[in-house]
Amino acid sequence: MVQDPEDLSRRHEQKIERERSKRTKDIDAxxxxxxxxxxxxxxxxxxxxxxxxxxxxxxxxxxxxxxxxxxxxxxxxxxxxxxxxxxxxxxxxxxxxxxxxxxxxxxxxxxxxxxxxxxxxxxxxxxxxxxxxxxxxxxxxxxxxxxxxxxxxxxGGKPAPVLKTLPKEQITAGIFEEVMDAMGRLYRNANLIHGDLSEYNIMLHNGRTVLIDFGQAVTREHPLAEELLKRDVGNIIRFFGKAGIDVPGEEDVLECLRRR
Ligand SMILES: Nc1ncnc2c1ncn2[C@@H]1O[C@H](COP(=O)(O)OP(=O)(O)OP(=O)(O)O)[C@@H](O)[C@H]1O
Ligand SMILES: [Mg+2]
CATH class of the missing domain: 3.30.200.20 (Phosphorylase Kinase; domain 1)
Structure with a gap:
C-alpha cells in the first residue's frame, strides 16, 4: 500500500508529540x-x-x-x-x-x-x-x-541491609570469607583499595555481599594506599571479630593480600 506523504508526515509529528508528552510527564514526576x-x-x-x-x-x-x-x-x-x-x-x-x-x-x-x-x-x-x-x-x-x-x-525500592544493621547471628564465617575474597580481587585484579570499607558499606542481598560507596577508592600507587588498606582490613577484622567470627590477625591478612 502506498502511503500518502502528508499522512506520513502527520503521523510522524503525532509520534514526536506523544514522545514529548511522555518525557514531560517523566520530568514532572x-x-x-x-x-x-x-x-x-x-x-x-x-x-x-x-x-x-x-x-x-x-x-x-x-x-x-x-x-x-x-x-x-x-x-x-x-x-x-x-x-x-x-x-x-x-x-x-x-x-x-x-x-x-x-x-x-x-x-x-x-x-x-x-x-x-x-x-x-x-x-x-x-x-x-x-x-x-x-x-x-x-x-x-x-x-x-x-x-x-x-x-x-x-x-521494590527497599535497599538491601548493610552488615551494620544485621543481628549478630546473621553475621557468618561465610560472609567474612566473601568479604576477604572481594578485598583480594579488588586489590590484586582491579588494583584498587576501597578506602572506606566497613560494615556500613557492605550490603547483604539474597545472602551475598555487595560492596558499595566507591568514591574514595584509590589505586595501589596512591600515596595513601597502604594506610587505607590497613584501615579497611582493620575495620573488617574488628567487625567480624566482635560478631564472634574466628578471624586471622591483621598482619596475616595484609600479607596474604600483598603476596598473591
Ligand atoms: N546501588 C544501590 N542500591 C540500593 N541502595 C543503595 C545503593 N547504593 C547506596 N544505597 C543505599 O544508600 C546508602 C548510602 O549509600 P553510599 O554509602 O553509597 O553513600 P554515602 O555517601 O556513603 O552515604 P552515607 O554517608 O549516608 O553512607 C547505602 O547505605 C544504601 O542503603
Ligand atoms: Mg556509605
Whole structure:
C-alpha cells in the first residue's frame, strides 16, 4: 500500500508529540520528588531520562550530607539507584581532594563543582573496574557531572541491609570469607583499595555481599594506599571479630593480600 506523504508526515509529528508528552510527564514526576536539587543537576537528570538509562525517578532512598540516593526505573523496567553528589557540601570538599591527588587516573579540578564531578567520575570508574575484576558491586551504568546511575541493590525500592544493621547471628564465617575474597580481587585484579570499607558499606542481598560507596577508592600507587588498606582490613577484622567470627590477625591478612 502506498502511503500518502502528508499522512506520513502527520503521523510522524503525532509520534514526536506523544514522545514529548511522555518525557514531560517523566520530568514532572521527578520535579515533584525533590526540590533540593539545583537546576544543573535537574538538567543532568533530564538528560539521563532522554538519552540515558533512566525512564523514571522515584523517591529518595537515603539522604546523606554528601550524596543522596534515589530509587529509579530503567528503560527496561528494572530498578536502578541514582547517586547524586551534592555540589554544596563544603566539608566534603576538603576531604575529597586528598583522594583525587595522587591517583594517576584523575586531575584535581579548579573549582569545587569540578572536584565533585571528578569524584562522581571516580566512583563510576572504580565501580566499573571492581565489577570487571569480579567483585560484587552495583554495576555502574551512567555518569554525568555529579550523577552516577547504577544497579539497585534491593527490591521494590527497599535497599538491601548493610552488615551494620544485621543481628549478630546473621553475621557468618561465610560472609567474612566473601568479604576477604572481594578485598583480594579488588586489590590484586582491579588494583584498587576501597578506602572506606566497613560494615556500613557492605550490603547483604539474597545472602551475598555487595560492596558499595566507591568514591574514595584509590589505586595501589596512591600515596595513601597502604594506610587505607590497613584501615579497611582493620575495620573488617574488628567487625567480624566482635560478631564472634574466628578471624586471622591483621598482619596475616595484609600479607596474604600483598603476596598473591
Ligand atoms: N546501588 C544501590 N542500591 C540500593 N541502595 C543503595 C545503593 N547504593 C547506596 N544505597 C543505599 O544508600 C546508602 C548510602 O549509600 P553510599 O554509602 O553509597 O553513600 P554515602 O555517601 O556513603 O552515604 P552515607 O554517608 O549516608 O553512607 C547505602 O547505605 C544504601 O542503603
Ligand atoms: Mg556509605
Amino acid at each position: 521527578f520535579k515533584t520528588v525533590e526540590e533540593v536539587l539545583d537546576k544543573r543537576t535537574v538538567m543532568v537528570l533530564y538528560q539521563a531520562i532522554n538519552n540515558g538509562p533512566l525512564s523514571r525517578i522515584f523517591g529518595t532512598v537515603k539522604a546523606g550530607k554528601e550524596a543522596r540516593i534515589y530509587w529509579a526505573e530503567g528503560k527496561g523496567g528494572e530498578e536502578l539507584a541514582v547517586k547524586i553528589y551534592l555540589t554544596s557540601s563544603m566539608e566534603f570538599k576538603k576531604s575529597m581532594r586528598q583522594y583525587i591527588e595522587g591517583d594517576p587516573r584523575f586531575k584535581v579540578g579548579k573549582d569545587y563543582r569540578q572536584i565533585v564531578y571528578t569524584w562522581a567520575q571516580k566512583e563510576y570508574r572504580n565501580l566499573m573496574e571492581a565489577h570487571d575484576a569480579g567483585v560484587r558491586v552495583p554495576k555502574p551504568l551512567y555518569v554525568k557531572e555529579n550523577v552516577v546511575v547504577m544497579e539497585f541493590v534491593g527490591e
